[in-house]
Amino acid sequence: MLRIFLLLIFALSFSNSTKSHAEELTSQRQAALIHMLKHDCGSCHGLTMKGGLGPPLTPDALAGKDMDILSDTVFYGLPERAMPPWEGMLSREEIVWLIKQLKKGIPQ
């Protein structure tokens, strides 16, 4: 119940703020995020995002998946499945930006 509530709140909060903030990510920060995605997320999801201990994050694998749920998964993590929460390290905007990049496919 609490989860759904939180989900709602966040869904609402970034429907307002995502667009404006995402555009504010500097190219330097974007590069840092992509680096982190490849090398740190990559330690479980694979450098090429084809999966490892964690599931694949390729455009195919993410196709049709809901942005809010994906973003929540990254933000809060899935303790049962070894996914750590990235709250505190990544902002909501950064997470949404990263998921968009993943859905497009990360240049290798």
Add this chain to the structure above:
Amino acid sequence: MKQQITKILFILTFVLMGCSGSIRGVGDMGLVIERASGRIQVVETTNKTILGGVKGLGDLSHASAVYSRDGRYAYLFGRDGGLSKVDILTQTLVKRVIQGGNSIGGAISQDGTLVAVSNYTPGGVRVFDSTTLELVADIPAKGEDGELSKVVGLVDIPGQKFVFSLFDAGEIWIADLSEVAKPKITKFREIGEKPYDGLVTPDGRFYIAGLFGEDGLALLDLWNIEKGPRKILQDYGRGAKKLPVYKMPHLEGWAIAGGMAFLPAIGRHEILVVDTNSWEEKGRIPVHSQPVFAMGRPDGRQVWVNFAFPKNDTLQVIDVQSMKVVKSLKPGKGVMHMEFTPRGEHIWVSVRDGDRVEVYHTDSFTKLTELTVEKPSGIFFTSRAHRIGL
């Protein structure tokens, strides 16, 4: 006539020597994985130099290597399921096969004839002839639940056997390949929740699987397998909130010294010290952050520890006798792996984000040199060829 033949032979010898460089041994050689470039750099530790690169090895994120018993050939296990055999003397790729969809590690049999690879997809272990890289055995890791499980913690043990853990199913299997055509599998079910890695003690007697899904580790006495696995250190996290894990620790490099084992605690800023006779906890050493590798210097006097993201810029050195951190170093962001020279006077350290490998003296902690290597991760020296479980 005879003179002419001698002359020709002399010239031939000279030409051949010119081709292959001077004759050398491989005992001081090794390789560094360039994880993002699908390439390795072959190195030597006597003069601390790079001898040459070998490319075309696929996705090498999380890649590891084992060596043939003569130390000349390295078998590399790539994330993309590639198994590559590299001649480090000539720095050439001998053979490469794609053996699975997503692999995580490998091992070489006691006699050096078999190379085993553990796969996430399809979950299982495949065994190859080390000369030809032909598939000789396929062992799907179908757990008790009937599903294929990701395989982790694959090691070799004496007697042409391999031991590994099933991440999803929570099982430990022993595969006996003394008859390659008929692998004999011994399965241990319900060994604990989500084993994430495994190791075997240097004498090949105890196999230990670290558990992600619960506190503690599963211990299997391979000299008395009828007793089955048991849990050790079950209490180490009791009452404390587990921290999120941004990088799974590795157990492979664990340190055994003076009857004690030093293990990275998962989700905690601690190294666990275990008595290797009783397997009871002997202490905990607070460290900088969540440890990834805890590696013992070959003489067992020090343990070097690196850390998980986001605090992966640091290395700490534990003095085994006092069980205290005696030195902290900051090589830079992305300290991925370390490897000691065979007798431990130096340690080589991968600094991923700095695109360099640093070499330190292990007594003075002085930095001796830096080598330029693109996004380095694992470092593997040929001295591994003669150690069980590496």
